[in-house]
Amino acid sequence: MKPSLQLKIGQQLTMTPQLQQAIKLLQLSSLELQSEIQEALESNPMLEVAEDVSEDPSLANNDKIQESKQDDSTIASDQAMAQESLNKDQPLDTQWENWDAAPPSSGSSNSYDKDSNFEYQGKTTESLQDHLYWQMNLTPFSERDLTIATAIIDSIEDDGYLTASLEDICESLGDDTFAMSIEDGITLDETQEFIEQEILAVLHRIQHFDPIGVGARNLSECLSIQIAQFDPELQEVQDAKLLLNEYFDDLGTRNYKEIIRKSKLGEQRIREALKCIQKLDPKPGHAISNVLADYVTPDVYVSKDKGRWLVELSPDAKPRIRINDTYASLIKRADTSPDNTYLQNNLQDARWFIKSLNSRNDTLLNVAKTIVDYQLGFFEYGEEAMRPLVLSDVADKVEMHESTISRVTTQKFMHTPRGIFELKYFFSSHVATSSGGECSSTAIKALIKKLIAAENTAKPLSDNKLAAVLSEQGIKVARRTVAKYREAMAIPPSNERKSLL
DSSP: OOOOOOOOOOOOOOOOHHHHHHHHHHTOOHHHHHHHHHHHHHHOTTEEEOOHHHHOHHHHHHHHHHHHTSOHHHHHHHHHHHHHHHHHOOOOOOOHHHHHHSOOOSSSOSHHHHHOOOOOOOOOOOOHHHHHHHHHHHSOOOHHHHHHHHHHHHTBOTTSBBOSOHHHHHHHHOTTTTOOOOOTTOOHHHHHHHHHHHHHHHHHHHTTSSSTTTTBSSHHHHHHHHHTTSOTTSHHHHHHHHHHHHSHHHHHTTOHHHHHHHHOOOHHHHHHHHHHHHTSOSOGGGGSOOOOOOOOOOSEEEEEETTEEEEEEOTTTSOOEEEOHHHHTTOOTTOOSHHHHHHHHHHHHHHHHHHHHHHHHHHHHHHHHHHHHHTHHHHHHOGGGOOOBOHHHHHHHHTOOHHHHHHHTTTOEEEETTEEEEGGGGOBOEEEBTTSOEEEHHHHHHHHHHHHHTSOTTSOOOHHHHHHHHHHTTBOOOHHHHHHHHHHTTOOOHHHHOOOO
């Protein structure tokens, strides 16, 4: 084949490094953005943190004017006093060991206590096992029982329940710990049963540690241990013990009619006993939790001022960095040295980084304003007035692609008078209404939650009944749709919501 040259005209979409950086910053959360800014400050000498005073030129000018208005005689007198004080100072002959022997005097003020800097050691969190170990060491256990107690505490989960069986704990102790000589007439099974009785005796003592009921093997045992701490002379406590011991399965299914029929107790006594049972903690281990709370930093603040809803970016989201003028002035146009080239490249990267940050903030603000304008009903009246909204609606409004809107609304939070919500919370699908309009799925969930909150607990509303009530209000939803929304809100079915209280 004969080689030849050909010309072709075509279009190709190429993502420049600057565009890739802008897209990366767009999808970062506020905490991740701060880390990215800190990394850029450490790697690029052209970037520096903008001071608050320098950002407001009026403050800086006022300071300069005040300094220039100082009287010359006052300055001269201050210099004379300083020079006289310097001449009176004696040589510094204080040794370091003198500070250990004689700390600063507290006669002048309490500044010594206030100015003392103590090294921060970090937060101390205590787990459930640590809390139980502390009580175990304070309990007069023998060495044998101490080993058993350690094995039991190691098998307790965070919710406070003992998941391992007595046989498993016995095996985990090892043969060396309980090497028992089998005497004549004592079988191996009897020896195993004796060891399990020892473990059970230690377990009973641990179950009365704080929190009460820890180490229980099931819910019935956990509640029974806790109810035993109440006054046994009270009638409701006696009835509660009876319900937990004899009718626990019926309590789980909320079959109160069967309980009343079998126990021969009146409805009022059953109600008082249930109030006593509700005071118990089904998961005592959660009282001693080492889970740290996760705090959300809002990116956008929404407030109402004089009848108008205002949208502002969080001060933490705004970039507080700028170009370092000192390093930028060192760049020479005609210089091609490695140092000058290094400064030029960093200057260009710094400008692109600041431009990408500003572009991110402008996009975030425009999207937030569009959401607020579209969901004014939610901010005025609550979830029941939420309108259906999809990504394409906001994308058409701000003239951007849907993928860009998706990146902006990911891990971005809005602080409103009704609480803090993720931007994705305001997007929801729609359900047709009898009038030909549309209703948001979020509004339907709010209506279902409101209906369930106002229902009669003795006869709770079923999913079919909820669908019928919504249909009367003009919202056409099927029973399975109601069940799906109810499960999404972690609301139990009607048979589990039934109660005498």
